Amino acid sequence: MDDMPTVLIPGLNATARVYAEQIPALWQFGPVTVANHRRGSTVTQIAGHILKDAPPRFALGGFSMGGYIALEIMRQAPERVLRLALIDTSARPDAPEQTERRRQLMDIARSGGFTRIPDVQFPNSVHPDHTGDETLKAINRAMALANGMDAYLDQQNAIINRPDSRPDLAAIDCPTLIVVGDGDQITPPPLAHEMADLIAGSRVVVVPKAGHMALIEQPQAVTDALVGWLS
Numbered sequence: 001m002d003d004m005p006t007v008l009i010p011g012l013n014a015t016a017r018v019y020a021e022q023i024p025a026l027w028q029f030g031p032v033t034v035a036n037h038r039r040g041s042t043v044t045q046i047a048g049h050i051l052k053d054a055p056p057r058f059a060l061g062g063f064s065m066g067g068y069i070a071l072e073i074m075r076q077a078p079e080r081v082l083r084l085a086l087i088d089t090s091a092r093p094d095a096p097e098q099t100e101r102r103r104q105l106m107d108i109a110r111s112g113g114f115t116r117i118p119d120v121q122f123p124n125s126v127h128p129d130h131t132g133d134e135t136l137k138a139i140n141r142a143m144a145l146a147n148g149m150d151a152y153l154d155q156q157n158a159i160i161n162r163p164d165s166r167p168d169l170a171a172i173d174c175p176t177l178i179v180v181g182d183g184d185q186i187t188p189p190p191l192a193h194e195m196a197d198l199i200a201g202s203r204v205v206v207v208p209k210a211g212h213m214a215l216i217e218q219p220q221a222v223t224d225a226l227v228g229w230l231s
Contacts, residue, residue, distance in 0.1 A: 003030030004082060004230060005055040009037055011064030011088075012155050013118060013144040018063060021219030022226055029230045031055075037069060038147065041154040043162045047072040054080070059230060061085035063215060064187065065155060071165040074172055085177040085229055087222070088184050088212050090191040091165035091198070102156050109149050117152075118144035127183035127211040139216055169198035176202035177229040179222055181210030203229075 006026050008019050016034035026032050035053070040046040047069050060081045062070030067089025074081060094102070105117055118141040123131045130136055144152070176199050180192035189206055196202045205225040210217040 005030045005058040006032045006230070007035050007050065007054050007058045007060050008032065009035045009050065009060075009062040009066030009069050010143075011062075011066050012159065013121075013140075013147050013152060014063065014066075015143045015146050017139060017143050017146075018213075018215050022215065022223045025223045025227050026230060029059075035066075035069075037066060037155070038151040041157050043069050043072040043158050044076075046158060047076055051077055051080070056080065057082055059083040059085070061087060061226065062089060063087040064089050064212065065159055068159065068162050068165070071168065072162075075165075075168055078171065078174075081174055083175045083177075083229060084172060085179065085226060086192075086195060087179045088181060088187050088214055090187040091169055091195050092191065093162055093164045094160060099160050102160055106153055106156050109152060114149040114152065115145065124185050125212045126217055127181060127209055129183075129209060130211065130217055136213070136216060140213070166194075166198060169195060170200070172199045172202075175229065177225060178202055178204045179207060179214060179225050180204070181207050181212060181214040181217065183209070183211045184214070186212040 010018050019034055023032050035050045037046055039049040051073060057080050060070050060073060067086045109117060122137050122140055126136060178192045178196050180189050192204050196204045207214045207218050207221045215222050
């Protein structure tokens, strides 16, 4: 079997740690890179930087905001992407109330409250069964602090101004996996099925007992789905 390089893109306030449980299994198919999504303040800029560093052809996975960037990569260089995985993400732009909430959080961050944001957002980011999980909370907080406030603000701006990707989904013709936690409150399962309806031949995996952070809430289930995607 020829090597298939894989490029994985983290989400907002996430680092390479979010994929830590999946990388050892994906490595068997070829080199795995976790992309630097901290360069640029638009999805166009961030995707362009990632493409400069990426192999000539690769499998592409994106979690949450990383999914928005992955869809931008599909617009910029579809011929380079061998397979696509969209994890707890959506093709839709923000609704006005979502944008307003993002701007409120950005104001809190600028006013010295950035370190509070991970804990404020945590209950909405995980399955209800996991809101008291201190290990998950610590991982979430550590990733956010490592990502940093400047990147957080740039990434929020990129998310707010991202395009509607739904009109572009029909053009995707590589094998596509869509993963979503059954309790995802941020990009819920209907948005995953919406993407699947628009991407011919795509497959949806709904992960039980997982919220928006299925990668770390139910790592084995997500790993199994990704291994099947690359096999």
